[in-house]
Amino acid sequence: MEPSYLKLYRSGELDRRIDSLYSILESCQLCPRGCKKNRLKDEKGYCRSGKDLVVSAIHPHFGEEKPLVGRGGSGTVFLTNCNLGCIYCQNYEISHLGQGRPLTCHELAQGMLWLQNNGCHNINFVTPTHFAPQLVKSIKVAIDKGLRVPIVYNCGGYENVNTIRLLEDIVDIYMPDIKYGDAGNAKKYSHAPDYFDRCTEAVKEMHRQVGNLKLDGHGIAQRGLLIRHLVLPNDIAGSRQVLKFIATEISKDSYLNIMFQYRPMYKAKEYEELNRRPYLSECDKAIDIALELGLHCGFNREYLLRA
Secondary structure, eight states: OOOTHHHHHHHTHHHHHHHHHHHHGGGOOSSTTOOOOOGGGTOOOTTOOOSSEEEEEEEEESSSOHHHHTTTOEEEEEESSOSSOOTTOTTHHHHTTOOOEEEOHHHHHHHHHHHHHTTOSOEEEESOGGGHHHHHHHHHHHHHTTOOSOEEEEEOSOOOHHHHHHTBTTBSEEEEBOOOSOHHHHHHHHSOTTHHHHHHHHHHHHHHHHOBOEEOTTSOEEEEEEEEEEOOGGGTTOHHHHHHHIIIIIOTTOEEEEEOOOOOOTTGGGSGGGSSOOOHHHHHHHHHHHHHTTOOBSOOSHHHHHO
């Protein structure tokens, strides 16, 4: 399956999308924060990011979901900073402390081609929302030099649906988190009381664009939606509401990774309710709810025995 971005590239539509995305940076509303900072003049809002693309790491990753990893790995590009800011972030050195260095779009394109040439099955942008214009420009530069693997948009789920619409047929695989079903907890732990509303409308748009996850004959993801949900202790994530949304408003055939690897990181120790790993019974309950709702793809109980 040919990546959809090649058609946009040939028609000239990719250039128009780049222009539209960069125009947003003049009064930035890429994400629901709507800071309206002029990032083209290097003003910085909630995500602490200006005009320059900042990258923490570029490397093959073998710890992602099996359909992304295959034999060659997922070609991950870890973007510095974040528009969400969860107080328990597992990658807080990158998202909160700003670990990384500026790269030009041409330098990132070279990194993407290096990943492709080393056998990675995709280019996996991790926490991409606040750098969407620069990333799409980098994709165009890489296409000029031979990029042909799918693009993965690996995001925290706190998205502006208008930005997601501009990514149609640029992104092949959307991989959003759905972190919370409860507004109070989203506000307390991620400073985003409107998280569930913004996330669900964005995920609906993602699914409209790419549908359910599609694999090639070797089991490698080519296009579609892959959803992640991290189980938090004391049901802080509101798993039933999240899973009900997926089953009733997206698809019972959605590829869903119910994740159990939470451990207290960054400022989580300051909150008693977050300062432990989920109990086995809490993880097991999330799977029971998913099965009860008719979800069936991408998760199982085997991980619980290994965690």
